[in-house]
Amino acid sequence: MAKVTVTIYMEEEDKAALQLLADAEERSLSQMAVLIVKRAIKQAQNEGKIPPSQGK
Template sequence: MGKVTVTLYMEEEDKEALQLLADAEERSLSQMAVLIVKRAIKQAQNDGKIPPIRGK
């Protein structure tokens, strides 16, 4: 499966905090956002809120 582009809009303060977190973990802003989203998806699957995606 290929990568896709996703655009999101957030408050400036949240973007700045995300950048600080990314810098602290030596990741790019995009890498940090993807990591957080993946963690949220995994947690939702573990909680039974969403089904696991086939092939993963």
């Protein structure tokens, strides 16, 4: 699957907290953000808020 670039805007304190979380899990900021988004997608699928991914 191709990777794409996504730009987000957030408060500085949220970015700092995200960086602390990433550091605690020995991940980059980007990797941590992707992990959190994937978890949210999976949860939404499990709750029936969005349909399951096709082909995964």
